[in-house]
Amino acid sequence: MRMVDLIEKKRDGADLTKEEIEFIIQGYTNDEIPDYQMSAFAMAVFFQDMTPQERASLTMAMVESGDQIDLSKIEGIKVDKHSTGGVGDKTTIALAPLVAAVGVPVAKMSGRGLGHTGGTIDKLEAIPGFHVEIDTSEFSELVNKNKLAVIGQTANLTPADKKLYGLRDVTATVNSIPLIASSIMSKKIASGADAIVLDVKTGSGAFMKELEKSKELAEAMVEIGNNLGRQTMAIISDMNQPLGFSVGNALEVKEAIEMLKGNGPDDLLELCLTLGSYMVFLAKQATSIEEARTKLQEVIANGAAIEKLKTFIAAQGGDPTVVDDTNKLPSASYEIPIKATESGYISKIVADKIGLAAMTLGAGRATKESVIDLAVGIILHKKIGDQVKEGEAIATLHSNSENVDTVIELVQGSFTIVQEPINPPTLIYNSIS
Numbered sequence: 001m002r003m004v005d006l007i008e009k010k011r012d013g014a015d016l017t018k019e020e021i022e023f024i025i026q027g028y029t030n031d032e033i034p035d036y037q038m039s040a041f042a043m044a045v046f047f048q049d050m051t052p053q054e055r056a057s058l059t060m061a062m063v064e065s066g067d068q069i070d071l072s073k074i075e076g077i078k079v080d081k082h083s084t085g086g087v088g089d090k091t092t093i094a095l096a097p098l099v100a101a102v103g104v105p106v107a108k109m110s111g112r113g114l115g116h117t118g119g120t121i122d123k124l125e126a127i128p129g130f131h132v133e134i135d136t137s138e139f140s141e142l143v144n145k146n147k148l149a150v151i152g153q154t155a156n157l158t159p160a161d162k163k164l165y166g167l168r169d170v171t172a173t174v175n176s177i178p179l180i181a182s183s184i185m186s187k188k189i190a191s192g193a194d195a196i197v198l199d200v201k202t203g204s205g206a207f208m209k210e211l212e213k214s215k216e217l218a219e220a221m222v223e224i225g226n227n228l229g230r231q232t233m234a235i236i237s238d239m240n241q242p243l244g245f246s247v248g249n250a251l252e253v254k255e256a257i258e259m260l261k262g263n264g265p266d267d268l269l270e271l272c273l274t275l276g277s278y279m280v281f282l283a284k285q286a287t288s289i290e291e292a293r294t295k296l297q298e299v300i301a302n303g304a305a306i307e308k309l310k311t312f313i314a315a316q317g318g319d320p321t322v323v324d325d326t327n328k329l330p331s332a333s334y335e336i337p338i339k340a341t342e343s344g345y346i347s348k349i350v351a352d353k354i355g356l357a358a359m360t361l362g363a364g365r366a367t368k369e370s371v372i373d374l375a376v377g378i379i380l381h382k383k384i385g386d387q388v389k390e391g392e393a394i395a396t397l398h399s400n401s402e403n404v405d406t407v408i409e410l411v412q413g414s415f416t417i418v419q420e421p422i423n424p425p426t427l428i429y430n431s432i433s
Contacts, residue, residue: 001020001023003024003027003033003037003041004037006020006023006024006041007037007040007041007044010041010044010045010048011040011044011048012048013048015051015053015054016050016054016057017057018053018057021054021057021058021061022057022061022064024038024041024061025058025061025062025065025160026061026065028160028163028164029065029159029160029163035167038164038167039167039171039173042164042167042168042171042173042176042179043171043173045173045176045178045179046173046176046179049177049178050178052223052224052227053227054178055178055181055182055220055223055224055227056223056224056227056228058178058182059181059182059185059186059189059224059228060186060189060228061160062158062160062161062164062182062183062186063158063186063189063190065158065159065160065161066156066157066158066159066160066190067154067156067157067190068190068192069109069136069154069157069190069191069192070136070192071107071140071143071192071193071194073140073144074105074107074140074143074144075105075144076103076104076105076283077104077105077194077195077282077283077284078105078106078107078143078192078193078194078195078283079099079104079105079106079193079194079195079196079197079279079282079283080107080108080109080188080191080193080195080196080197081095081096081108081196081197081198081199081275081279082184082188082196082197082198082199083198083199083201084184084198084199084200084201084206084207084208084217085201085206085207086201086205086206086239086242086243086351087205087239087242087243087247087351087352087354087355087358088242088243088244088245088246088247088252088351088354089201089239089243090123090243090244090246090252090253090255090256090268091199091243091268091271091272091275092108092110092120092150093120093123093124093252093253093256094256094257094259094260094264094268094272095272095275095276095279096108096148096150096312097148097260097305097306097308097309097312098260098272098276098296098299098300098305098308099276099279099280099296100146100147100148100308100312101147101299101304101305101307101308102276102280102285102292102295102296102299103147103285104147104279104280104283104285105143105144105147105148105283106143106147106148106149106279107139107140107143107149107151107192107193108120108148108149108150108151109150109151109152109153109154109157109191110124110132110150110151110152110153111152111153112152112365120150121150121152122249122372122374123249123250123252123253124150124253124318125249125374126249126250126253126329126330126374126375127253127313127318127319127322127329128318128319128322128328128329129317129318129319130313130316130317130318130319131316131317131318132150132151132152132316133152134149134151134316136151139151142315142316145315146308146311146312146315147308148308148311148312149312149315149316150312150316153187157187157190157191158186158187158190160186161182161183161186161187164179164183165183177213177216177217177220178220180217180220181217181220181221181224182224184198184221185221185224185225185228188225188230189225189228189230193230194230194231195230195231195232195279195282195283196225196230196231196232196233197232197233197234197235197275197278197279197282198218198221198222198232198233198234198235199234199235199237199271199275200214200215200217200218200221200234200235200236200237201214201236201237201238201239202214202236202237202238202239202240202429203238203239203240203241203351203425204239204240204241204350204351204352205239205240205241205242205350205351205352205354205355206239206351211236211429214236214429215236215429215430215432218234218235218236218430218432219234219432221234222234222432222433231282232433233278233282233431233432233433234431234432234433235274235275235278235428235429235430235431235432236428236429236430236431236432237271237427237428237429238425238426238427238428238429239351240348240349240351240384240425241349241351241383241384241425242349242351242354242355242380243265243267243268243271244259244264244265244267244268245265245379245380245381245383246377246378246379246380247354247355247358247363247377247378247379247380248358248361248363248375248376248377248378248398249330249363249372249374249375249377250329250330250331250374250375250377251377251378251379251398252377253322253326253329254326254329255268256268257306257309257322257323257326258326259272260300260305260306260309261306262300262301267383267427270427270428271427271428272296273293273296273297274293274428274431276292276293276296277289277290277292277293277296278292278431279292280292280295280296306323309323310323329375330374330375331375331398332373332375332376332377332398332399332400333399333400334397334398334399334400334401334402334404335396335397335398335399336396336397336399336402336404336408337393337395337396337397338393338394338395338396338397338408338411338412339390339391339392339393339394340382340388340389340390340391340392340393340394340415340417341390341412341417342390342417343388343389343390343417344387344388344417344418344419345385345386345387345388345417345418345419345420345421345422346382346383346384346385346386346388346394346415346416346417346422347384347416347417347418347422348384348415348416349380349383349384349414349415349416350413350414351414353410353411353413353414354378354380354410354411354414356410357378357407357410357411357414358376358377358378360406360407360410361373361376361377361378361397361398361399361400361401361404361407362376362400363376363377373400375398375400376397376398376399376400377398378395378396378397378398378411379395379396379398380394380395381393381394381395381396382394382395382415383424384422384424384425385421385422385423385424385425387421388417394411394412394415395411397411
């Protein structure tokens, strides 16, 4: 086989075989195929797309390029959840113990944040003493014992994807559905889950800004998962405003804790109940989505979910007393209110601007080398559809610096106020199975 012939074949719209795709991915991973040829291939895929079988073959070739996590020692059906990322997305912190409290094993591999979206591990490390540096044997033992553990991503998971993603970033081929879908699904499949639930975000704070593109991506990922023998379901959820009210590591942990106590924001609760219902159903711990939802509501009401969170924190070296006393979480030196400049109704909150504002405070990473301030962030007091009066606080900055004029401008600029009442946005647009 020659790479030039395969580039030409895909350029002309023909289908590649499983063996041809494996040749491409193995050759590129092993430095036998140069960047310039892989760039040409990525551009051919960008314009010609891929069939469902090609997408599945590409995903599996990337899975097989590196380590695969063996979860066979964990009892039961392991269901993973993946979010395509958004602002204030602390779902895993609340969802994992919620689902584990119903009896579903949650063996979660999570990453750190880069840019305006925060990473689950960064948020969990706001809990004093909490760590994810555990080997796979202890990881399996903790899941069998407590139904829940979180570990960091291994360095050699899907190296082909890491290499190809870096190339796509500089060749204008990032926004290709088959390349995005295979990138995400290769990591989920390599992580060892039996079933996968996907939360595909859409809107201003999401990777995919348009609903139709988000739907196309969700359908592609569900199709790949099912073609590769993993039961896969997806929802498309709104990211035209931050999820919940808190943006920033310790602030988001506190909000997740409050949700499990039954006091959390309605949108965070609804998203967790929806995703959790699919996870419980796919794990065969309920015979219907409705029964699964009822079970999740029960473990919030009877306190089992919040107790599961305490057990999880303690098992990974953290201080479980933060659940009862969230003042033990890191806190910022200054709380600076941001006030509305006019009266009316909130019609728009540009989520990625809020994320950028939080990152500017120190809650996120501009580069991989950036050091995160776990205490800082933003708490919103208004969401889309809410009425506001001139001079009323629309948000509060939690900052370790008083010099925050740029951040105030960013936050105020992300809010649009109109005179006519506005309906809140739909939270969940579609479910795909």
